[in-house]
Amino acid sequence: MKSRRVGSTRGFTKAYAVSQPVRCKTKLTLGWHGQTPRNRAIECPMDAARGVCPCRRNREKARASVAPYASFHPRSLQRDACPCHPTQARLIDPAPQLVHDTHGYGQYNVIPCILGMCGILLSIITPQASAGGFDYAFHIAQQRVVKLYGMGAGQQVGYGTGMIASEDGYIVTVLSLLVSGNRIRAVTANGSRYEADLIKRDADRQLALLKLKWPEDVHQPLQDKPIGPLPFFDFTCDPAPQAACHEPLLPGDWILAAGNPFKIANGSEQMSLAHGVFSVRTRLDARRRTKDFPYTGDVLVIDAITSNPGSPGSAMVNLQGELVGMIGRLVISNRTHTHLNYAIPYDVLADFFKQATQASNADMAKTTIPTEVEAFDTGIRISRTGYRTILPFVDRVVRNSPAQRAGLRKDDLILSVNDHEVSDVSQFDKRMNVRGPAETVELIVLRGRSIVTIHIEAPEAKKAP
């Protein structure tokens, strides 16, 4: 499994480049011998297999978004392959001159069907190199990530990966020193070179939005090749119901990450593919060196090793080639003290993209300023004398305080605050200080030999704003 080749991707690219007419019939027939045309039929196999489209919602809206491409690849509309990913439809028929439906077979005709059956028989009797099943997703991902180069210092490397978020060149990546310099360069999958501007930075989520500069914007154009509309990942899918944007991701699902760790790839060279499974969705509690990592939202932990320089910003896709996350910055988990391999989930990215492209700078700032209102006093008093590690034993509970009403007693040992383990007083203080103004506190305490859960409600008077 580890050494599986991404077999046919090169052939795929070739299919784009070759502009000579190829007949449908020929393609299908040739396909069984593992040559280039075989890839033509990779067209969203998952969708065909399920008989459903990955996007269950916003289908009409998405169909409308496909419309601009209809003029030069009408068949993609017939197929209606991936409405939420209009460019995937473009991928199926990358250039109009490739499509010569001279026989008028249409899409789901009898003859391709018979040929398909023959293909199954042939594939059974002819030994053939297996493509694996990851190649489709890798191809989708690899076309939609860019190699980034920028400022670096010491262990902060000056290279990385970004994901194309629109056909006119928005790039979503991680916030790092790389994008903080005054010159950022991006290289797309076909080797075209661009300069990029930093449009938005989100320090809380450690995300950045870049925009590629078009030739007329730069005085000395870097690119020597013509640039067309770029293939991109769709970040505009409504993230609220997660299933609407991609297949629901469950622990154990295959994931693929395409990026440029250690800047192995240059120019038009392929990105590096890493495969693994999605482990669990959990809240991030991590640090970089000695500083706590500012992002504390949900992350997708994976078992592919992606905590490498250059990997942050890599696109993480599922088997269907749908974007499910972006590899985050290199951090060390506070829960396990290990380097964490994780991705920022799609819904967080989509939310960021929406804010970054629509909101003004002031709006962005407003959402990130923490509230100034202080949290209510629970009435817990902890003994702070002792040795190096002071366990959070309750020393006293203030009379008529929320804690007393909740049933907390003297000498209870506090084990966790809001599902965060606290093993000493400083951690307890930290957890209590990050509460919202009226947030309920759930404590798990040890009382004698029994373990008790205590809900401390905010006092009524202070609940009102």
Added chain:
Amino acid sequence: MKPRSILILPLLIYCQTPVVMAQLPAKVNDDAALMIATQQVFREIAASMKSYLVRIDTVGGTQPGEQLNLDSDNKEGRKRSQNPFRDTLGSGFVIADGPATGIVYSRDGYILTSSFNFARRPVLISVTLPDGRRLAADLVARDHVRKLALLKVDAHDLSLPTWRDTQDVQVGEWAIALGLGFGGREPSVTVGVVSALNRMQGNAIQTDAKLSPANYGGPVCDIFGRVIGIAVPMAQRAGELAGVEMYDCGVGFIVPQSRISVIAPQLMTGKSFQRGWLGIQVRSVPGVGVVVQSIADPSPMRDAGAVPGDVVKAINGFHLRNYADLAKQIYMIPAGETLQVRLFRDGSAIDIDVALASAEALGMLPEAEEPFDPSVPVEERTPEDQKEPAPPSP
């Protein structure tokens, strides 16, 4: 869901897909369908194993540090002041205080996990059962050699996972590791294959599923959801934290069912396993073998009649060429087990039976009793030897 039904589902999916995908090239879609079927199984296993996993939280305790090097300039002084038979703690890995994973071992509340999770010697251990009950737990016993630990909670009628017979496990089959180390109720899933059998003197199966503090103590399952064994940190050296630094690197170890079925009943009686020691200090001499330099008093080797200058030729029938061979034969054998040792003295072989002792049972190590002959070259030291200028044999 029972393991048997897990098997049926992917098969159904796999059989049906050729019909559905008839219009598309068969091979490509066969591959894709197989991938979908596999991930479906991984999902099922994650969901089904949830009812056997327990989350372990610890409170208090301290980070086990490296050996204190108070007198590093004076190596002789340092050697005298410290017991050379003490287990070194090993890597400089820092243990976090996040939750750990265990698995239900008996219906009446025995929980099996890894001793790694208690290296900090916590003052309190609590266990959250699959049904959400959180109970205080007692640490019944630990196996410092196989890195296992047994907990007891006051619970009844817990459901038990199916265990995989170790005899049938084959290299190359799927290995799915589960853990609760990232918190929450959902286990994390990492997937790999069985890399090798009979590692660490038959005490471990090797896997490339990513094992880390997030799932040490948790089960590693086969593709049918049966537990192959318990994920533990392990390395070919001693120390409470040995092997942790290899986390997520593609080399991980599982204590298999065949070993657990022997060890766990003994742990239930409260018996802990300590690392076993011969109580000798040795030197590797090329062409000669492992030469005994000095013997602790009391020690198993002294009791068995060995004297300085003896050459340790073989242990349990395995021929020894150097110190590394000797260490490899011994480091996974707990105190109390008996070894057959073949010594060479004045050209004749002497076979003795030696019961390994724990570090506490060993006496002082006299200064080199065997006269040191500078004309005999000392063999290149192993990395382990470099840490300890005069390595005591295990």
